[in-house]
Amino acid sequence: MSKYECPCDYVYDPAEGDFENGIEAGTAFEDLPDSWVCPLCGAEKEFFEKLD
Amino acid sequence: MFKPVEIAPGIYSVGCRDWDIRDFHGYSTYEGTSYNAFLILDEKNVLIDTVKKEFAQELLDNISKIIDPADIDVVISNHTEMDHSGALTTVMKRIGSDKTVLCSKMGLKNLNSHFPGKLNLRAVENGEELCLGKRTLAFMETRMLHWPDSMFTYAKEDKILFSSDAFGQHYAGDCAFDDEIGERVMDHAAKYYANILLNYSTKVQGLLTSVQASGLEINMICPDHGVIFRKDPGAIIAKYDQWSRQECSRKAVIIFDTMWKSTAVMAREVAKGIESRDVHVRLMNTRKCHRSDIMTEVMDAKALVVGSPTLNNGIFPVVADVLTYIKGLRPQNRLAAAFGSYGWSGEAVKILNREFEAMKMEVIHEGLKVQYVPEPGDLENCFSMGKDIADKIIETS
Numbered sequence: 001m002s003k004y005e006c007p008c009d010y011v012y013d014p015a016e017g018d019f020e021n022g023i024e025a026g027t028a029f030e031d032l033p034d035s036w037v038c039p040l041c042g043a044e045k046e047f048f049e050k051l052d
Numbered sequence: 053m054f055k056p057v058e059i060a061p062g063i064y065s066v067g068c069r070d071w072d073i074r075d076f077h078g079y080s081t082y083e084g085t086s087y088n089a090f091l092i093l094d095e096k097n098v099l100i101d102t103v104k105k106e107f108a109q110e111l112l113d114n115i116s117k118i119i120d121p122a123d124i125d126v127v128i129s130n131h132t133e134m135d136h137s138g139a140l141t142t143v144m145k146r147i148g149s150d151k152t153v154l155c156s157k158m159g160l161k162n163l164n165s166h167f168p169g170k171l172n173l174r175a176v177e178n179g180e181e182l183c184l185g186k187r188t189l190a191f192m193e194t195r196m197l198h199w200p201d202s203m204f205t206y207a208k209e210d211k212i213l214f215s216s217d218a219f220g221q222h223y224a225g226d227c228a229f230d231d232e233i234g235e236r237v238m239d240h241a242a243k244y245y246a247n248i249l250l251n252y253s254t255k256v257q258g259l260l261t262s263v264q265a266s267g268l269e270i271n272m273i274c275p276d277h278g279v280i281f282r283k284d285p286g287a288i289i290a291k292y293d294q295w296s297r298q299e300c301s302r303k304a305v306i307i308f309d310t311m312w313k314s315t316a317v318m319a320r321e322v323a324k325g326i327e328s329r330d331v332h333v334r335l336m337n338t339r340k341c342h343r344s345d346i347m348t349e350v351m352d353a354k355a356l357v358v359g360s361p362t363l364n365n366g367i368f369p370v371v372a373d374v375l376t377y378i379k380g381l382r383p384q385n386r387l388a389a390a391f392g393s394y395g396w397s398g399e400a401v402k403i404l405n406r407e408f409e410a411m412k413m414e415v416i417h418e419g420l421k422v423q424y425v426p427e428p429g430d431l432e433n434c435f436s437m438g439k440d441i442a443d444k445i446i447e448t449s
Contacts, residue, residue: 007195007200009195041252
């Protein structure tokens with residue numbers, strides 16, 4: 001599963017998830033709900049870029 | 053300014069003052085603003101940042117009073133936003149279109165979006181250094197302070213920080229330095245922080261911590277707007293520390309609007325109740341106070357009290373404007389309460405409470421709504437709500 005980077009520098013790591021916002025560890029970026037936004041800057045999923 | 057100011061031997065402030073601007077993308081700028089740019093003379097001559105597009109010639113005129121712009125070797129763009137890079141392509145034609153423009157990694161993307169193929173851009177790494185001869189410049193990535201492309205440039209030998217928009221103030225006056233303008237600078241800087249940076253407070257805290265840990269010495273801070281901090285750069289850093297902690301004082305801001313004065317009367321009674329407990333209160337009518345001035349007051353207010361009449365089943369449009377603005381700037385750890393008058397259907401209070409919850413504020417009262425005109429009993433309830441708000445402020449501060 002790939003990591004994704006927000007323009008603000010936050011990196012979504014599927015291995016960690018986003019506990020504070022109810023996303024369990026092991027959740028792929030693609031499986032995040034559409035309502036999920038960057039926990040740091042509030043940007044929506046479509047603005048994230050896939051990291052190699 | 054119409055002439056360069058030498059801020060350190062061989063380092064000049066060459067930017068421009070925008071005396072006329074009163075609305076800076078929705079931020080009220082009663083004293084205009086300045087677009088600061090800096091020229092460093094060394095074996096390699098460097099220009100740090102440019103100005104808004106329409107000031108390009110004025111910037112070139114200022115530079116020409118010191119050197120021929122064609123003798124500039126490198127240009128640094130600390131921030132893409134058009135008040136700092138709008139003049140870039142015009143200025144580069146005079147400096148030399150083949151000369152390098154250094155920027156951050158995100159700056160490269162953003163400048164390419166604004167000026168596709170027109171600039172010879174090179175992205176610097178965080179911490180990368182550039183030797184100019186006698187001087188060394190170091191680049192610090194400062195993403196989201198306040199755009200993804202934002203970076204600082206630090207002149208190591210002179211210990212001068214070119215901080216882009218951070219530490220800026222919208223001010224165009226006769227003063228170029230903190231010691232000339234005096235205490236007033238902090239009012240401008242507070243407004244700037246509240247309206248531009250408050251939502252990135254966590255990032256500001258992170259930056260201040262890492263700067264402190266690195267032992268970086270700062271003799272002077274040169275922001276891209278307003279005056280330069282040469283007498284006491286520590287004072288503005290201390291303020292940024294305070295503001296980014298979102299520490300509040302014992303203060304409530306009542307933001308309201310009114311159609312036939314009922315909500316205004318309620319607002320005054322709520323204010324009286326708050327004041328009766330010796331808690332500071334500000335009454336701000338959304339059609340009399342600019343949203344950016346309201347935001348400045350909200351920055352250190354523990355409680356946000358919002359009053360809106362119900363208009364066509366919704367909240368009053370000007371109140372909605374201000375609330376949307378406040379929401380985006382993400383004040384944290386606040387208390388909130390709503391009130392308002394209505395005619396035949398009174399949805400405003402319910403809508404306001406929902407908004408408070410979306411902003412993660414603690415709603416401390418279910419809200420007060422009054423049909424048409426408040427009666428004495430309603431006014432007592434408003435006063436009492438004010439007292440409850442004040443007590444909660446005292447309890448939580």
